[in-house]
Amino acid sequence: MDLIFFTFSFGVMAASLAIQIVYLIRSSKKPDPFSTIILSLSFLAILLGLIIRSIKIGFVAVTNTFEGLVVFAGFILLALVIYRLKARKGVLAPVMLIGTALSFTLLALASSPLIPAEANPPIPALRSYWLVLHVLFAFAGEGFFTVSFAASLYYLAAKEEQKKAEADRIIYTTVLAGYLLFTLGALIFGAIWAKYAWGAYWSWDPKETWALITWLTYTAYLHFRLIRKVKGRISAIICIIGFIFTVFTFLGVNYLLPGLHSYS
């Protein structure tokens, strides 16, 4: 039943992608008027699917790679919808398109046969509400980082100064929001969960270390931006590196570097 909702979300997102591409090709000045509703619908389908899955397994469904991919995809959609609703100076359509494409890719990856989609109740170490907070807040932060990544790519490609300035503002606000959520989720709640599960709040496990590397990268960005007032190319490049680290922390570490997080 939960998979039906995820598939529905996938289909709706594909439709949104098609509409956005058509609007971009037509060089329309305004972004398509449907994205907010379609992406909200897609997000709600993911949310509903996760609720059904959680009831089925008797715990919040955020404990394996499949669920992680779906949650991450959902938070990207949420960050895009928030951006679309909050954007004061109009929406940059390419940023929406890149963000939607990344969320779509994550759901596509979740549906691949390489990622087991069975809904199983979690093993004892994962039965903790600190883990739930850890995962949800970290992915919420990563959702915003994804939008900042999309805006960074747009910044590097854009030619008009006004568009660059707007992309820079998106990068800044989304990193600020993402940083707050990521720090809480990945580092603080993660450390509390680790303390309860393994008796140590920090173990220099590869996943922890990569989360710290990601955090330090965005810390460097914020220091450049807030203290040095550095905007532009360097900021955009740091955010792109930060996003690459974000994705590696989530997926690369699980498959390439064994550690305490090998199950997620």
Next chain:
Amino acid sequence: MGSKILKHLRSLRFALVLISYLIITSLVVTLIPQNQETGYYLEYFPRFLGRIILALHFHRFYRSLAFLLPALLFTLNLGLCSITGFIRRIRADRKRILGSDLIHLGILILVVAGSLTLFLRKEGLVMLEPGEKIEIEGEFSLRLLSFEHLKYEDGRPKAWISRVEVEFPDGRTSTSSIEVNKPLKIGSTEILQYSYQEEHHLKLLDPHGSSHLIETGTGYRENGRAIVFAGLVEEQGEARALIISRKEQGEPEEERFLLKKGDPFGGYTIEEVLTSSQSGLYLVQDPGFGMVVASVILIFLGLVLVFYRRISVKD
């Protein structure tokens, strides 16, 4: 000269250099398994690379000078930068506490807490069978009353629950349960459900009516053959003892038997197939954790303040 060094030590440029160094080295170190024996690095890495890892102490990186010195310099940089920034604002009559002050203070406390943990943390794993007891001198004794291993229908673990009795030096006792993610805290000691182990024994009856208990992996010699009790195997819902009989000399030859209670074996009879569970309890004393909590609260408040003040600023 002194003020020049001080200025450099508290500069953002220096902080960014240190952050970059910590990012790059940490990144490299995640590719190197930590805390292995020296021989491991020479065997599993190209010899030249293994030597470099060992020479740079990248095999115990987070306790090495290559990490501790830059971390110390970063702490110094952060401390100096926070203090001078704060003094400058007071002189300029801008006494408002900034979110970044709280975050920096939180990180400084976190570094101190981390150092306390690194140097003063005590920990140990004990394996207890129901009825067994350990003493933590002068603090309490802990007796394992029971140990449960709950499983889901598909056989995956659902919970490990140790029921323990704690006895204090003044004679008071209390009973508690310890589960994964639900540790028991007694004073400064935290006790976690960490692992479990099952041990199997075979009780054999000899022709004279005497019982002999043998552990997994042990056995006896008979007519040039080694007879070993290799463990338990589930067959048709019943535990069977796996016995391996191996010829000790000449052509290798092996026979396997699955035997149950009452079966004759050699000159013996299997009187009982016994399984005992041991609960792995992890005892931790970490004097740094209280400060970690304080630092986390400060960092959280600081982040909220930064977010609240910055997000509405048009720039």
